[in-house]
Amino acid sequence: MQMELTASRAMPGHAWVLAACLVLLMGLFAALVSATQLRPGESLPVVVHPQSDGVVQLRFELPATVTARWALWFPREPVSRLQLVGADGWRSEAADFFSVGVDDGVLPAGYAFLLPRDAHGPMTIEAEVEGGLQDSLHPVLAQAVDVRRVERSGVALAAGVYGCLLALAALALALAHASRDRLFIGFFGFTVALVLLLQAMNGHLYGLPGVRLFGQWGLQGVSALTLVHAAAALWLIEAYAMRDRAYRHARLVRGLGIGLIALASVCLLNLPGLAQVSQAVSASAWTVAGVAVLCMLVDAGRRGVPMAWTLTVATAVSVSAGVWVSLARHGLAPSGPLLHFGYQGAAVAFALLLALSLTHRIGDYRDQRDRDRLARQDTERRMRREAARADLSAALQTQLNGLDPGEIPWQGFRLLMDHLLPLVPTESCIAVLRGYQGRDHLLVEPSDALASIEHEIDRRGLLLRRQANAGLALQQPVRPTVGGPVVAMEALVPFQVRAPGWGVLLLRRAGDAGFTTEEMSVIGELARVVQLHVDQAAAAVKLRRSAEIDALTGTMNRRTIDLWIGRTFTDAERTGRPVSVLFIDLDHFKSVNDRYGHGCGDDCLRAVSTALRSVLSEADMFGRYGGEEFIAVLPGRDGAEARAVGERMRTAVENCEMRHEGQRVRLTVSIGIATRHRGEDTPASAIARADKALYAAKRQGRNCVQVAPAVFS
Numbered sequence: 001m002q003m004e005l006t007a008s009r010a011m012p013g014h015a016w017v018l019a020a021c022l023v024l025l026m027g028l029f030a031a032l033v034s035a036t037q038l039r040p041g042e043s044l045p046v047v048v049h050p051q052s053d054g055v056v057q058l059r060f061e062l063p064a065t066v067t068a069r070w071a072l073w074f075p076r077e078p079v080s081r082l083q084l085v086g087a088d089g090w091r092s093e094a095a096d097f098f099s100v101g102v103d104d105g106v107l108p109a110g111y112a113f114l115l116p117r118d119a120h121g122p123m124t125i126e127a128e129v130e131g132g133l134q135d136s137l138h139p140v141l142a143q144a145v146d147v148r149r150v151e152r153s154g155v156a157l158a159a160g161v162y163g164c165l166l167a168l169a170a171l172a173l174a175l176a177h178a179s180r181d182r183l184f185i186g187f188f189g190f191t192v193a194l195v196l197l198l199q200a201m202n203g204h205l206y207g208l209p210g211v212r213l214f215g216q217w218g219l220q221g222v223s224a225l226t227l228v229h230a231a232a233a234l235w236l237i238e239a240y241a242m243r244d245r246a247y248r249h250a251r252l253v254r255g256l257g258i259g260l261i262a263l264a265s266v267c268l269l270n271l272p273g274l275a276q277v278s279q280a281v282s283a284s285a286w287t288v289a290g291v292a293v294l295c296m297l298v299d300a301g302r303r304g305v306p307m308a309w310t311l312t313v314a315t316a317v318s319v320s321a322g323v324w325v326s327l328a329r330h331g332l333a334p335s336g337p338l339l340h341f342g343y344q345g346a347a348v349a350f351a352l353l354l355a356l357s358l359t360h361r362i363g364d365y366r367d368q369r370d371r372d373r374l375a376r377q378d379t380e381r382r383m384r385r386e387a388a389r390a391d392l393s394a395a396l397q398t399q400l401n402g403l404d405p406g407e408i409p410w411q412g413f414r415l416l417m418d419h420l421l422p423l424v425p426t427e428s429c430i431a432v433l434r435g436y437q438g439r440d441h442l443l444v445e446p447s448d449a450l451a452s453i454e455h456e457i458d459r460r461g462l463l464l465r466r467q468a469n470a471g472l473a474l475q476q477p478v479r480p481t482v483g484g485p486v487v488a489m490e491a492l493v494p495f496q497v498r499a500p501g502w503g504v505l506l507l508r509r510a511g512d513a514g515f516t517t518e519e520m521s522v523i524g525e526l527a528r529v530v531q532l533h534v535d536q537a538a539a540a541v542k543l544r545r546s547a548e549i550d551a552l553t554g555t556m557n558r559r560t561i562d563l564w565i566g567r568t569f570t571d572a573e574r575t576g577r578p579v580s581v582l583f584i585d586l587d588h589f590k591s592v593n594d595r596y597g598h599g600c601g602d603d604c605l606r607a608v609s610t611a612l613r614s615v616l617s618e619a620d621m622f623g624r625y626g627g628e629e630f631i632a633v634l635p636g637r638d639g640a641e642a643r644a645v646g647e648r649m650r651t652a653v654e655n656c657e658m659r660h661e662g663q664r665v666r667l668t669v670s671i672g673i674a675t676r677h678r679g680e681d682t683p684a685s686a687i688a689r690a691d692k693a694l695y696a697a698k699r700q701g702r703n704c705v706q707v708a709p710a711v712f713s
Helices: 014-035 144-179 182-202 212-241 250-267 275-302 308-329 337-399 408-420 447-470 517-548 558-575 589-596 598-613 639-654 684-699
Strands: 047-050 055-062 070-075 081-086 110-114 121-130 140-143 428-436 439-445 474-478 488-494 502-510 579-586 621-626 629-635 669-675 705-707
Touching (some): 144 182, 182 212, 275 308, 308 337, 337 517, 408 428, 439 447, 447 488, 558 579, 579 598, 639 705
Antiparallel strands (some): 047 055, 055 121, 070 110, 428 502
16 A cells, blocks of 8 residues: 655745746846847937927938938827928828827837938928927937837837737636636736736727727826726735735725726716826826835735745836836827837736745645645545554454354454455564464465574564564565675564564565555554554453352352353253252351361362363363352253262362362362253252252261152152
């Protein structure tokens, strides 16, 4: 019975491995950013002069000689209309943040306006801007080739960001399916909300089929997505950080999330005049949500939640970058494309770290599963052990009952082997007991190895006795020669035998695998059960016999005689066989006690009992009926045969050599005999007749035998 648990092994140093993989991912992202060109390699200065509402004057000077075509490039900021107008009447195509044209590409990174081919020297151009954040427009003047290179770099970075987030969303669905944990569905919603928010902030959402109409909400739509993302982050972090206990501010956090969703619903109403207000409200609410997330993560880190401190740092960086971007869009902080993509990179890093943190729950599930499996297997092992123990106990109680004391140990340990070997497969099983229940016992399985085992036990007897007296179960290798290879393992389990006796149970298994801890426990437990039942059965036999035997003479007592004589008469009536009853009384016993003392009287009773029993056969019953009276029951013998037996009994007592303090004590007995009459199925009448015959023998002068009923006729 193999009890070993084959469980999946945990990856050694998994925390360091995960950290190294995370650093590798961050390094690859940094390499991608460094390999891209976020600004043109060569650009000319542009002087920006805000004019009336919605008009910004741009002044710059191109080279006097036209060698390449130049372009003005603006980072893609949320404006509803952007168009350039030259002093000579030249007008560019109008660009709209919330409506991506076919010529803008899939993931446009900004607004690129090609200047006239013959443009050279000093130039003044007006930029007409409608809606959105006009102060966040920072034009770059560069050659058209460099502008296209910047556009391609922006497409690559945006694709990398979205691809990473979509991969995390797919991972969340896979983990939700594998673990059945709703928290991963929450992470999926958080990741999808983040993708939509970043696409809306980059202006890419409005070029996707199916969601182009979302551009009708303008800045209020961006604010709504910001609020939804903040609410998702709040709920997700609350569920992650407080998974092992209820958070004391859980109601406040959930209420804040509900409030953010309510604000998002107001933004989706697309009420006129709320565009600018919605931006300020969403930025403030997002910052508050970020602070709340930080507080929950700090508390989780103090309680030892996995990766809580790492997430705290990532959250702080992400919140700081978000605040900086918000200030930059309102012209309150320096801006640049690196800051814009750095914020998105921080958001992706936070989502990645959160995904790694949530996967710890899978480890928790695995640990819980392993604990449950161990508990289940432990329960099954206990049930099997209890079943084996119960079966063995039932067999011992049934088969040891009524056995002779000498047969009880052999049968008990035979049952032990029968029940133990199916549970613990072995090459051989040996039970060695010396001086147990007054005898030596040796049981061997398989039985054909008895001869060789006897020789081995004799050779190892002294060592086995020492190991048995130590009282400790152990395993030891078996080698054919000293220092040779291990060919088998031997389990030694000692029996609790009172000194100077001893006993051991030896089980041998081929190979060097040995026995498991569970197997050793089963062996020891069943061995204890068997020995307990054997001792109890032997004690019960002794107790039963002590209740049946007269303590002084070692013969049956009156209670046992009455029981057996009743059965004998019943059987005799059924079979028609004769039964004779002999009453024996020691003559002048009172004078022996008075002259020599009661100690001598007891010795006389024992001597007379021995002499009387020596005449009887094994089929006859004999016992002390009370005081100095004895009774013998002779099944199958009639009156003549009984008289002959009685005479031999009388002669045996008369010839008995009984001495006390050097003096011979003369002993004689008087015997009365009665034989069962036809129709007598109870012994009362026969006993009464035998008693009368005994008194007749007394009257005849003692030391004689009288048979009823002749003496009374």
